[in-house]
Amino acid sequence: MEHQHIYDKEGKQICCSLEDKINNDSEHHSDDDGHKHDNSNAVKSTFQMFLPAIISLVLLMFAIGLDNYFTPSWFTGYIRIGWYVLAYIPVGFPVIKDAFESIKKGDIFSEFLLMSIATIGAFAIAEFPEGVAVMLFYAIGEIFQALAVKRAKANIKTLLDQRPDEVTILENNVAKTIKASNAKIGDIIQLKAGEKLGLDGELLSDTASFNTAALTGESKPDTKAKGETVLAGMINLNSVCQVKVTVAYTDSKLSKILELVQDATAKKAPTELFIRKFAKIYTPIVVFLAVAICVVPMLFVENYQFNDWLYRALIFLVISCPCALVISIPLGYFGGIGAASKNGILFKGSNYLDVMASVQNVVMDKTGTMTEGVFKVQEVIFNSDFNKDEILQLVNVLESQSTHPVATAIHQFVGNVDSTITLKDVEEISGHGLKAYVNGKELLVGNFKLMDKFSISYDIDPSSIVYTLIAVAYDKKFVGYLTIADSIKEDAQITIDKLKALGVKTTMLSGDKTTVVQFVAQKLGITNAFGDLLPEDKVNKVKEIIAKKETVAFVGDGVNDAPVVALSNVGIAMGGLGSDATIETADVVIQDDKPSKIAMAINIGKKTKKIVWQNIGLAFTVKAVVLILGAGGLATMWEAVFADVGVALLAILNAVRIQRMKF
Template identity: 75%
Template sequence: MEECCSTKPKKTETKKHNHAEGDGHGHDHSHGSEDKTAFQLFLPAVVSFLLLLIGITLDNYIKPEWFQGWVRIIWYLAAYIPVGLPVLKEAVESITRGDVFSEFLLMSIATIGAFAIGEYPEGVAVMLFYSVGEVFQELAVSRAKRNIKSLLDQRPDEVTILKNNQPQTVKAEKVSIGEIIQLKPGEKLGLDGELLSEKASFNTAALTGESKPDTKTKGDTVLAGMINLNTVSQIIVTTGYEDSKLSKILELVQNATAQKAPTELFIRKFAKVYTPIVVFLAIGICLLPYFFVSDYQFRDWLYRALVFLVISCPCALVISIPLGYFGGIGAGSRNGILIKGSNFLDVLANIKNVVMDKTGTMTEGVFKVQEVAFKNEFNKEDILKMVNVLESHSTHPVATAIHNYAGEVDHSIQLENVEEIPGHGLKATVNGKELLVGNFKLMDKFAINYDIKPENIVYTLIAIAYDKKFVGYITIADSIKKDAQLTINKLKALNVKTTMLSGDKSSVVKYVADSLGIQNAYGDLLPEDKVNKVKEIKAKNETVAFVGDGVNDAPVVALSDVGIAMGGLGSDATIETADVVIQDDMPSKIPMAINIGKQTKKIVWQNIILAFVVKGIVLILGAGGLATMWEAVFADVGVALLAILNAVRIQRMRF
């Protein structure tokens, strides 16, 4: 039954079959419904419907003498062929592939059987409505796939490069690293690069889901898919076409359907067992009553068996369920959340604990000077200039924060004997006097007396000593993200517990956690400490999502049920290691991802229950002779259409 609702392998033998990439006829959408208009897809059904309508009118109202015998049979055959021939062909092809019990065979037997007992209009009607249902399935799956591709495949085929200061239009894949792209307002960038112009604004919606302009300055990274908004800009290419972030993201989403949810896998296995059982039951319904019913009529029992076959098609299940999951992945992509497979949608739906890193997740990851507390006996401006010069020898974020606060480095200040003391800070000689900049362990190491208690100060502290005297300290802090509070509030509304784990000092971690209302917080942790904390939570049999950078916290990501990476655009490794990638660094996308998982699961189970209940009722009625082909059509095609419409709903939801 699997192949009846899956694609044929293409390009590589390892490509998995999955319905999200194909229609109910086993065709690939990229060469099927995407190349046809709705009119072309419905044309065979329209022709069949008109011939059927005329036939029924001639049969029941006009009743001309000539519409009898072979004329009547040929008329209904002409109505049957446009919709029936493709299905008969697929039935034969599925048998040659080893899939004997496909829905195509069920429909072929049922409709040919109806013709055999003289029920021509019903035979045509069953195949007609089935084919209409298949077209709707094609359109729905095709639309889901097209939505994702249109959201992500924003790469222009051609770009303008500068050669000898002359613009030339070339294919994007032909551009080499180091070449310069000229980007006009309104144009999309074709490759990743570094901005050479002083300033430019970009629309990053294709990558992050955010329509708010993002202003970049000279030296900033700009990515393929971004749209230039105002001035002509120049970008030097830093990454090849196939290795761009957008290419990786697009590949990720296209491959997402290969990771199947347990529900999908169960339905596939179920269909492979269920369909042959139904075929043999239909044979039993037709033949066994001969031995138990005194007035046995073969024609009546054959009709019941044919009705039973039509009802039994598991199309609503094997099509709407993958479509529901595919819609969930598409909904995530539209909101800047990349979910690597439908299995992770199921995990997200059941998350009970969100464990998060602090820096870069709930805070900006950009340190800023909060306070400069120097003793009055020292000239604040002179000390800051010396500290700024010394910190220019470091690439640490703290050094960057001090540089941003103090301004340009004063190169007239001469430093001697510059030394970095690991885990402590920096030491140098200025004007023959010793300058120390680092933590309070550095002060202790050089026996500098100080009159404050560092543990009582929340922020990260930079202690300074000059000429063997304690000058004072600078506090550095990482600001909390604007939507961090909203994130925690939404997680609480979803009954999800929150825990913060960080390598930062405990007082800082506790301050951030208390500010946001995070239930548990632990600081001063090494990577192995984080692993142990997550193990403690998992020991309570609760599902855990870990949110971090996906690289430094790799052991915790691997241990958690689902790893969520913040800032996926900044790290290739993050995109590859995390299960879910939030592209715009907004923590509020964490509860959104969980909500998408919950809504997807709800829709999938609604479809499962709908299909089983309706089919179960009509199967019983059909076996008892109380249901006709018309009820059978509703139980199969009607339920399939309702399930598809329900599955498509998730693509229109607001989260």
């Protein structure tokens, strides 16, 4: 996984070198494909991170003991200074080095420089214990911050464990174990009970049950039949089954999901971007104020003591360090993305967490979003002047050109496609249906708007029939229609109830006939519903909502509704086990197709935003109070340490709470 360092917009690193160290260490334990392996040195690595601080702490405790309790005659002068310098080096040298590196990159006013000036200044005025202590606590705080970032990313990184390193393939009916990345399209994988599938493929066995939690966050078993698609990361639950590889290892659905999640932290929320800009302005201002605190009083204070005012300035510098803000805010968003991933919701960036938190109107498609999208032909009403079976065969051949759920329903109803029928000039008319020529005669299959478009007269009122209607015309004559029904998803009602409880409006837009759309909307309690819409009609409806200054989330398949997804403030795709294009189009992907996850996504966004602003309020309040006290000489270095490291740790503990929350 790529590492998201904390940079400003000019590409200069602001903070968190220890986070980078952790991430780089983890890379050394990954193979070329990004797989994570058992790391027997994990405890040792953590100990190594704390080792400089432990050495510094032991030396500092001895020095304080020698200063205040044992007071030997030899612990004076250069020996005493040297001892404190030795205590300072393990924790101070890396920070001073980072300060020089930042300066070379043009980032002068980094937190590393602030801490270096403050602690070296403390040595300059003979405040040796405080100089070591400030840097020691700062180093410990940085380690805890880095570990917290690592923990916050854990929910995301665990996705990397879902692809096995090896798979068993059959060659001439002989089982052979190879690296998963070496498997080729067409290979036959033998999957034992309890094993994870390494690549996407087609099930060759009659049936098999899988745990799909790695992809959907749903532990309920999913039973697949022969010929159905099974995906990398699924766990075979019962008997041995065989799967034919259909997609290369690097192109699997799980690989694309991992890529999506890896990219998520690169898209920053406005709050993060603001804090970065703020830190670049805030830090140099505080440095100049610290200089002023030290120098300006000599013009006005009668008994001016340079060391006293320098001490106040150094306290001011320690307090000013923006670490609590720069670390805890991205950490809050990491936690939000991780919590969402754990529940089968993929955010493509922390900016979308903020947008979801402020959504006022959820606009949704009907088919595949609030309904199952599994259509069945209910009845066929054809004019007696036509041969019903012959027309159905023609319709079946034409619909075989489409992947729409309606086409699938017709194919299941009619059966195999008649290969002797030849179509010419096949054309899909967006929002209407299909057109082709058979034996020189025009064949139209679609909605009644298609009939109107080609001036085909009919003697029924489509609005009087609740079901979805598929009209058929042949040789410029109206043949009749098929009725097709879809079922509402079992958690659709829960979804609408939860959205209402959150104060979110609901709107349904569909290309399906108005009577069907209104029927579903009334049954679920959706506020507004519109049917018989072309893609451009949906765009216009969403524009009308946005014109009312409402934040809009559009929920659909992310492909057919691409214009609306692009127009809305946040596009949500019912990705499930669907097309890769769906995952790539939307801003948020709900992996298990459950509409109830819409409300969960909004809740996660709200909780994340709340925690982020709690941290901002905490950091600003404490720092402001201690800055004032420090400037007035009422705060010591110990209060300064609390204002910096203590507040940062409190903010981190608050940020990681989101990973434990129930949504």
